[in-house]
Amino acid sequence: MSTSHILKRADFIFKNENDWEEVLTKSLARTPNELINELISSELKGRGGAGFPTGLKWKLTSELKSDEKYVICNADEGEPGTFKDREILSRVPFKVLTAIAICGHVIGAKKGYIYLRGEYFFLQQELKKAISEFEFFCKEIKYDFKISIFMGSGAYICGEETALFESMEGKRGEPRNKPPYPTAYGYMGKPTVINNVETLSHTYTIFNYGSKRFYDLGVQFSRGTKLFSVSGDTPKPGIYELELGMSLTDFVEEFGDDDTKAVQVGGAAGFLVPRKKFAETSIGYEGKLVGISLPTGGSMMLFNSSRSMFNVLDNYLNFFAEESCGQCTPCRVGCQQLLKGIKAVKRGEKPAAYLDKLLSLAETMQLTAKCGLGQSVANSFSSIVENFREEMIY
């Protein structure tokens, strides 16, 4: 095990939240524009996986005129290998509630929701208690803002923002066409800010300590810290807050070992990076530091040499084929074709060259699917098939 500690740890998210009442009060005293500028200069990007600049999102929504606006916290954490949001909601819920309420002040919303996945039902009771206490305080400081929990019922796709709105509106969680975007047409067709749980926690940090503290960490294009959910073949499974911009080599130094064959970055919708590419891969958003950068929700799954990459891909494709909403052709049928296709190649029913047809199909899915789910299947499909082709055949 290396002792170089190249990975820079931080401790903002899970630091105690006893100052939440102060953070809320002092933020509410600032103007929306001030708060927006603070977020923009922090260069905070969405931590759910899509990486949209948070300050810009709040700005766009605040600029629209509407009788009703909403703040929604996306707690439908379902990406395989991700478990950080659960931890945030159980350990520091008041940071999230405070951030939601501050967002309400910024955009002009009086109502916030937490869309909580059905699998996290056991969190409800404690969360409701926290909300009760929170609303009581808001009443005391005469801030008119209410928060409710909306429970999911077992659908990964409801983590997609427009599918989430559809679900909250009592319908099937089928993603909508974009444009229009949620900032203009969100929940109930009204301007909505929808942010991941972790993103909101970071805004809390920024409003508490100022944007510079956040900006000074991380690297260009990937400022600040991120929670990483580490699991798989690792002696240190768990949640770690690290500065963005680390290389995978350093990551594996800390969390893997010489037997680490590959790392899945960003869940099933992310990329599989083989050992030979660890050095050229850094973890962050768009923009190059060292070789390729990967946008990520922070799921890091390590695989050692005993793992079959075929089984891994098979598992992912099964997942997508089941969780796809089924409305658009490339995703509904494409996922089935990819899944059955690799099985056919493995069994010798189709020639190895069929994998190239499947790679081409995956690219079409990326170009034509209606939402992020269908668009992302190609990420793991291509990275696994291209880097471990022999394992698909033999």
Place this chain on the structure above:
Amino acid sequence: MKPITELVKDLADRHGRERRSLLPILQGVVEQEKYLSEFSMLTISRELNIPVTEVYGTATFYSFLECKKMGKYIIRICKTITCSMKGEKQILLAIEDMLKIKVGETTQDGKFTLLETNCLGFCHKAPAMLINNEVYTELTPEKIREILTSYLNDKIIGGEHVN
């Protein structure tokens, strides 16, 4: 246990009678009944004035809103990659061996239904499972026997809870 018509009316009084009230009401019925029967859906359709076909189409979308009769305790084993790597198959075998049912089946006495589900968000403590709303992690065949026995004796062991 309330009769369905009363249950639906109470849920509608609590959550409202608009389209957006549908999901919480469906969840409320499933909470008590464990599944949605034709009658439940017709009752909800009448109470909310939503076409019954729409109620069906919406309910079947969500994995946790079952439309077939379920047992009293629904076991959902995670089959996503990390749990799969960490021994989900052995866990399944242990359950199948103990309860004498396969995935998708319900025990004769109507106590347990065995299902598979996707990532539960406990990958660092894999393998994991849900029994109704309780989460159980770091499972081994021994732990399974312990947990299921507790359910059989109605002295249920608790699962993961908030710190």
Place this chain on the structure above:
Amino acid sequence: MGKKIKITVNGQPVEVEKGTSILDAANQIGVIIPTLCYHKDLCVAGNCRVCVVEVVGQKRLAPACATPCEDGMDILTNTHKVRNSRKHIIELLLSEHNADCTSCYKNGNCELQLLASEYKIMSQDFIHLVPFRNYTIDDFSPSIIKDDSKCIRCQRCVRTCAELQSVNALTMAHKGEYAMITTFFEKSMNDVICTNCGQCVNHCPTGALVEKNYIEEVWSAISDKDKYVVIQTAPAVRVGLGEELGFDPGSRSTGKMVAALKRLGFDSVMDTDFTADLTIMEEGTELLTRLKKALAENDKTVKFPMTTSCSPGWIKFIEHLYPEFLDHLSSCKSPQQMFGALVKTYYAKARKLDPAKIVSVSVMPCTAKKFEAARPEMHDSGYRDVDYVLTTRELAIMIKQAGIDFKKLEDMHFDRLMGESTGAGVIFGATGGVMEAALRTAYELVTGREVPFENLDITPVRGMEGVREAKIKIENPLKEWSFLDGVELKCAVAHGLTNVKYMMDKVRAGKADYHFIEFMACPGGCLGGGGQPIPTNPEIRQRRAEAIYAEDAGMPFRKSHENPEIIKIYKDFLGHPLSEMSHHLLHTKYTARGM
């Protein structure tokens, strides 16, 4: 007038209104982008992804039907990326589709087949997915057959049934690879709220939803020397049939239709318009009788508004959703069923035929008529009144099978006894037509004068607006109708079941202050029926409507009560409207149904 923006399509500059979709913008300059889930009648879905195009500067392809143009957009519809993607999409659709075209009812008329042909999909590399699912065909309904193995999940039928018709018999269910279009608890169409209107059939791009066809049964009857086969033709058929046989929408092919039917071998070719005129006599009298009971005799039990009852899709709709208002319906059968009852009694007697040997066939623009003919109460002649119902589409198929060159046919006339009709009968095929026909007769019956509209064209009830109203004041009526003096007759018309629902909700709320309402299940009335040629869209409905009113204007008689054959049937057989014989053969009862 919206703001104008400038874009380019394949290098060509176009000016469009802000918010126009890429699909419509391209169409403006003659660039056709293929679509599947898109339909002019329905809201945009954007889920088939066939219409994807490249927008310069964007990483992903955009769906043309669902993407609004923005100022300066540079759109490319035929790049390698677009063609390659589109080919993949079509291949994917074919892989989840039962592509056994030669044994499919929609062979030659299928939009997926057309796409596959245009893009020359010569080989299927993808794995065929149909065998992995246990699809069964639902053919329990007498009107519609649903074959899930051909469904491409475009959801046109769901949107049609929900938005256009407000029946909501169909929905998307489950998700992922198990996503499918089905009914409540996946029951047969025959066991749920389906009204058989067939609008889903008319909007389905493939063979997943088709009408139940009776072509072989009718051929068998025609070739049976022992049987005397009579056919009746609905008014809307004559303005739609041409579209299937080489003519443009809006063509009138009455004479050719009769000639073709004679060549097919029908023993007698007569006209449903005749019984449409008869319906006016019976229903007009029924309305006036109700008015007399209410106004002259102060009978509080009389139900208003009275509604028409010739649309079987509407009948099933009210039976399911508004059963408490069944006594508002006119007790008159539809023209089809009146004809059927008379052909095996009145006609048989006059022609000295054994009614047991008569096969009564109809050709209708409608799929619900198939259900109507099979209703247990439709046996008043002593036999099944209408044995087989063909849609306009099925008739076209039979004409082609018989090798008839439709365009070259010389016009022929309907046969006597039940083949004469008036302009009032033919306008039954358009929304507002029944109302107009009824008013032309009722007004004259009561006042002795013609309706106060130029050329007898009661324009307030015409047009395509979903709900229309008209008021006619009765002044100086004949002595026996003096109780109607000064009464303003309030009428309404609604077409398409969504508008019907709107009106019936008003009736339920007590806010429908009308005496008489005409209800048609299909948008446009029968001319837009579920059995009419595909495609049917707003422009095509408009043209067919114009054709119907042109037929009306050209008829020698324009009012039902002037029809000589109508005068004869009352003199020789029925006696008078609402007589005992009329009640026995021409009136019916309805059945309350659950949800």
